[in-house]
Amino acid sequence: MNKSEPIHLKKLLRADLEKLTIGGQILEADGLGPKVFQLSSGLILKIFRQRRLFSSATFSPYAGRFIRNAQRLEATGIATVSPVQYFDLPEKRTTAVLYRPLPGITVAQLARDGKLEPAIIRDLAHFIRRLHQKGIYFRSLHIGNIVRTPEQRWGLIDVADMTFRRRALSRTLIERNFRQFKRHLDHFCAYYRCEFPWQKLREGYDAAGS
Structure with a gap:
């Protein structure tokens, strides 16, 4: 269908x-x-x-x-x-x-496998910025709900908790979304003892708008 x-x-x-x-x-x-x-x-x-x-x-x-x-x-x-x-x-x-389901591998799986190369992080940052520019506020935005498809596209799963706004998200909503993302990320990395280049993600996000 x-x-x-x-x-x-x-x-x-x-x-x-x-x-x-x-x-x-x-x-x-x-x-x-x-x-x-x-x-x-x-x-x-x-x-x-x-x-x-x-x-x-x-x-x-x-x-x-x-x-x-x-x-x-x-x-x-x-x-x-x-x-x-x-x-x-x-x-x-x-x-x-x-x-x-959406075919592909989650960012969480890539992180556990140590496959978060700089180009992937940069591409992920651009994808998140694209969501925000489109006015998509995904409260459950975290590495377990972002998928890299076999066609090298980014996609979203578990999408019940989401709103669509007519304009790009405000800075307040963007930072709130990132705080939610980071909170989940910290728990994930502590549990799986893995590293995530958080600063590179934020730098890539900011660079995408320049």
Whole structure:
């Protein structure tokens, strides 16, 4: 299915959910159960549970946001996942999205493998600046959600938490986005005992605008 086509909400009964996930691999789970499956078909099923009784997700479920954001990114020329189906699950305030994953390797994987060459960091900095110039504020922008595709393009995954603004991001929002990025990066590098050329990334970002 093309990402620009409307994807309508469909009821998914518990028996159908169990059938759909037979032979699949659980990629992520929490105290409430599995959150992300990789199905035998290669597709990904991501489950969104609304934890609070009243929140913005009451009126705009996370799975719906995920789909809309993927479609807007695609229309903007940013590589991302390809939504296939939008599900309403039997569990209260729970939705899901079935999608084709974005092929490639995350920046996190490149960092763990020691493959963050200067040219890649410079290219990554240009990509982040491109997002900001397009008015894309991705609250979950971090090295686990940025993908380098086999065609050497950059793309985004896990795109539910995102807003699109009419103008380029303000300096305040840019710095807030970088603080979020750096906070995740520090935890990641401490856990995996790897290095990331943070200063080079910021220098590359600034140079891209000169």
